[in-house]
Amino acid sequence: MSIEHQENEAFRPLVSIGLPVYNEARFIEETIRSLLDQDYPNMEILISDNGSSDDTAVICKKFSQTYDFVKFHRFEVNQGSTTNFQYVLGQAEGKYFMWASGHDLWASNLISSYVEVLERMPSANIAFGTTTWIDQLGDTMQKESGWSDTRGMGPVARFFTILWGNMHPLLGLIRRSALNDIGKIGNFIGSDLALLADLSLKGYFLHVPEAKWKRREFRHEQTHDEKVARYRGATFIIKGGLLSSMFPMLQLPVSLGKSLMRSELPLGVKWLALSGLILSLPVRYVAGRKGL
Numbered sequence: 155m156s157i158e159h160q161e162n163e164a165f166r167p168l169v170s171i172g173l174p175v176y177n178e179a180r181f182i183e184e185t186i187r188s189l190l191d192q193d194y195p196n197m198e199i200l201i202s203d204n205g206s207s208d209d210t211a212v213i214c215k216k217f218s219q220t221y222d223f224v225k226f227h228r229f230e231v232n233q234g235s236t237t238n239f240q241y242v243l244g245q246a247e248g249k250y251f252m253w254a255s256g257h258d259l260w261a262s263n264l265i266s267s268y269v270e271v272l273e274r275m276p277s278a279n280i281a282f283g284t285t286t287w288i289d290q291l292g293d294t295m296q297k298e299s300g301w302s303d304t305r306g307m308g309p310v311a312r313f314f315t316i317l318w319g320n321m322h323p324l325l326g327l328i329r330r331s332a333l334n335d336i337g338k339i340g341n342f343i344g345s346d347l348a349l350l351a352d353l354s355l356k357g358y359f360l361h362v363p364e365a366k367w368k369r370r371e372f373r374h375e376q377t378h379d380e381k382v383a384r385y386r387g388a389t390f391i392i393k394g395g396l397l398s399s400m401f402p403m404l405q406l407p408v409s410l411g412k413s414l415m416r417s418e419l420p421l422g423v424k425w426l427a428l429s430g431l432i433l434s435l436p437v438r439y440v441a442g443r444k445g446l
Contacts, residue, residue, distance in 0.1 A: 282322055
């Protein structure tokens, strides 16, 4: 750990960055250096390689041998994406936690900007930044993503706002106590939305405009079916029976309904919200599938 890390760790809450990776050798060195360039002085980087068949593990291990706040773990056999994401969260010790993808990049002020707003607003669970899409060469793409800042909204409004939003807040900075309250991540298609919905019922999501990050698009998936095929493939290893094969999104509405029913909302409000969810889900599904 650098002298700056040591001098400042007593004054800033620890931030844990979880980096679950699989076959990211092409981008992982640039990604890790982007995290090391953060101006926030008190963080740990937790890398877990999921049995990669390329040089990902070799590259990651090199960084862990150089920086003592970079910790490296490797599964010898691919355990699936959910297990790897859960593992890095389980190793975290920080007050705040962020999942990082093995191919993305972040502005140097990102973590410090997130921490500042979360420290000011204890009722918020997530701080997330402004996204720029880049291609496999690092060139900016003509693709945009919106954001859903839910400060000032009640829990039901937050829930339905997140239901219709994108998944980018999940790659923001999250209050770890809120994640611990929810428990294990579901191993099904749409579990990212289910987790965000759970978190939305517990606190605000804050958009931080000055915190910028670059999300890399290199898979060239065009259709909903192509994305589902990836989720069921070797990278994610999301399994299910015959019913799940026929209806791959089936577990998502069940999980969303459970989130509402176990929330602290009044019973009558729970049932009204559940009714609204049942009515809106078919529209949400078609809109997501067709890109509407």
